[in-house]
Amino acid sequence: MPSISVISFSPYERYHLLLCELDDTMFIVDCGWPINSNNETLQPDENGKTRTEASNKFDPRDVLSTINWARVDFILISNYEQMTLLPYITEYTEFSGPVYATEPAKAYGRCLLEAGLVFASRSSIDLVENGNQYDNSLAAEPQASTSRNSLLWQSQFDERRVCSQTALYSQQDIIATMEKVTDVRHNEIVNPVPFVQACTRSSGYCIGGANWTVEYKGHRTAFVSTSSFAACLHPQEWDGRVLSDAQVIVFCDASDPSSSEHGGDVGDSNIPQNIQVSQRINQLCSTAMATLKQRGRVLLVGEPYGVTLDVLQLVAESIISHNLPMPQFIIVSPVGERTLQYGNIMGEWLCESKQALLYLPEYPFADKDLRQKGHLHFARSLSDLATMKIPQGTWFVIVSPQDVSAVDHFIRQWKQDATRSSNADIATSSGAARYSVLMHGDEVAWAQSLVRHISVGSELTYVPVSCRLTFRNIEQSLLSATSAQQVLVPSHIYARLSQVGTADGSAIRSGGGGFEFKLFEYSYLQATTVDLDTDRHLPLSIQKEMTNQMKLSGKQHAVVSGTLSLSAGKIRFGYADTEKDNEKASLDDKPKIVPEVGTKSAEVAGATLLTAGERGSGPSKQSLAWWTPERLASELNEIGVNATAVSGMPNGAVRIVMPSGSATIRMDGGWLVDCTSTNTQWTVIDSLRQVLKLA
Incomplete structure (x- = not known):
């Protein structure tokens, strides 16, 4: 009787690196690692300047060295967030098998990796110089501009090099890795090795997000990576077929609403995810509109993809509907222009409502129209922004949470503008006195440290938009898992799900659905093995x-x-x-x-x-x-x-x-x-x- 063994090599809840073994077949599901871990967390001091505190450190190279990569047959990637360690694996280990990912996951994953290298390569001296080129006021506070960018690969960098000596990989490694990734489409079946088939289903989480089903000798194992039931976002909706025919289901992660200070309300767990996500995006939009109506300026701290696209779209539509002057939308990111273009050209990977716009013909997002009218601008860095001629006044700026220097700059400059403004200007809301800072990231530990850093002397609206499945969503999804015999979940999810199971937690009956399956937990560096039993099914x-x-x-x-x-x-x-x-x-x-x-x-x-x-x-x-x-x-x-x-x-x-x-x-x-x-x-x-x- 065949069996499957699962070992988690990532100590983080949101990022996955699962080593799976099916008899003699060994493969990896996802290569995720947080890009801002293994370093310091941001903490403001009594003067509002940034200081750093060491956090728990995990060197991914130590973890990866324990795997016999020569035996790994293939790698499956679920979405662009789970590609962080892929260049190191393909270029610096003995792995030589195929890698499978959807086209958007490959495109956005490359953007994420390249942006990480750019942020990591900016040394303290470069940050000060860039800030001085844009605003001489930064020279008076060099310490605030030098304690930046706590990233996985951060160290001292030479300004002429792309990465440091301690970096996991270089720009050339990223290019070589992308050439080794095989594009797949949703519902496409691939045969990475004999007797093994793999198929993707939409996860609903992001553009190109996929859940994988691996079939071996008639036994189907589903790997449910970061997924979402929310149908109010732009990615293609969740495809429940990934669970319906699987005998074994492995859930890779789930969010915990109670871990967020804004998401721990008891009532939140009873609100459908689609409504909850929509309410929080509307809350961000309402805050931005209140500022823009007073001709103020808005800073949105978020990556130039994902939920940021939905917020940008909703703000642009609200401005048009209220007949307000269109602000200048500015995206400060080394990859911002590419990521927005991908949203427009990858229409077949979007939700049905966005796909319908392609046949009008129209563009799914507002960025093309904003650019044609001169209201959308892209800057790779602060120094690049200093050379651009952009009208002052009403600005809507989008900055990556990794680019702490840019966040500091805009807050400091706008705060000084507000201080210099006269009482008459404030009373008439002429535009220089008011600004707002918005943030929606749901990486709780990093987001909260950044919130504490920004909140010193600033008003910040932090609304975590958590699109990921919760343990209640997992319980709900299992109602459609009619063929499930074993379900594997991370330890923190097991502790919650087992409460609705039997006394010993060995079996669970969900929602009166009339089916039973065994519930297993897996944890960091612990092997969990289950038998692929099909005795209850006829040939x-x-x-x-x-x-x-x-x-x-x-x-x-x-x-x-x-x-x-x-x-x-x-x-x-x-x-x-x-x-x-x-x-x-x-x-x-x-x-x-x-x-x-x-x-x-x-x-x-x-x-x-x-x-x-x-x-x-x-x-x-x-x-x-x-x-x-x-x-x-x-x-x-x-x-x-x-x-x-x-x-x-x-x-x-x-x-x-x-x-x-x-x-x-x-x-x-x-x-x-x-x-x-x-x-x-x-x-x-x-x-x-x-x-x-x-x-």
Whole structure:
């Protein structure tokens, strides 16, 4: 019986690196690592200037060195957030297999990696120089501009180099890695290695976000990465088919609303995710509109993709609907222009409402129209912004949370403008006195440290827009997992889900759905192994045959009586005609079903006739005569089946005992197998097939 082993190599809840093993096949699901970990956290001092505090440090190279990369067959990437360690793996380890990701995940992932290198490569001296070029007032506060950018790869950088000596990889490594990534589409099936198939389903979280299903010898394992049920955002909606046919489900992460100071309200957990996300985006938009109506300036701290696109779209539409002057939208990011273009050109990866705009024809987002009218500007850095001629007054600025220097600059400059403004200007709201800072990131630890840094002397509206599944969403999604037998979740999710399970947490029944499955937990560097058991399912060919017959009979359920046979290495099922109840079913006859009204499930009843070959070919029934009960029991015990020979019957018999029940093999003429349950029946058939094959 095959099994799957899962080991988590990432100590973080949101980022994943799962090493999975299916018999002799080994593969990786996601290569995520937070780009702002393994370094200091931002803390403001009593003067409002930034100081740093060391946090828990994990060197990803130490973690990756424990994996035998020569044995890893392939890598599956779910979304662009889970690609952080991929260049290091492909360029600096022994891994040589294929990597699979959707086209948007590949495009946005490259932007994320390149932006991380750019932010990391700005040394303290460069930051001061850039700030001085834009505003000489920064020279008076060099310490505030030098304690920047706590990133995974941060160290001292030479301004002529792309990355430092301690960086995990370079720009050339990123380019080489992207050439090794194979693009896949949603619902596309790939064969990374023989006997293994992988398929993607939309996760609903971001453009190109995918959940993977890995099929091995008829067993399907679903890997549910960062996902969302929210249908009010621009990505393609959640595809629940990833769970419907999977026997094993592995949830990679989930958000905890109570961990956010703004998301821990008791009532929030009862609000549908779609409504909750929409309310929080509207809250951000309302705050921005209140400032823009007074001709103020808005700073949105967020990456130039994801939820930021929805906020930008909603603000632009609200300004037009209120007939207000259009502000100058400025995006300060080394990759901002590319990421917004991807949103417009990858229309097939968007939600249905955005896709419909492509046929008008229109663009899904407002950025193209804003650019054509001269209201959208892109700056790679503060120094680049200093050379641009942009009208002052009403600005809507978007800055990455990693670019702490740019955040500091705008807040400091706008605060000084507000101080210099006269009371008359403030009263008439001429535009120089008012500004607002918005932030929506849901990386709680990093976001809260940044919030504390910005909040010193500033008004900040922090509305975490958490699009990820919560443990309640996971519980809800499992209602559609009709084939699930085992479910694996991270430890912090297991602690919540097991409360609605059995007393020992070993099984769970969700929402009165009438199905049961085993619930397992996995944790950092701990191996969790589960068996891929399909005893409760009939072979597909028999299942289809029975379903067609029941449809013809006009019945949804029936009790099926007949014989199972092992012939030519395949399990075959024959059942008797109602007019020949006293005769044994021939394997060459067309199967028939005897329906019984009022039954609730399909059951296989009666004895099982086992032959060693098909009629007219191969060994005949008489070839089984040389088997004795003792020999058969010995062969079964060698393959791990608890079998004993039984005397007192003609030609003897063999008794089998297993956890799912017991069975008796009567060896008079053909072998007749009497089983106490359907699960036992399939196990015995498989065991006998293995014994005959070995013999």
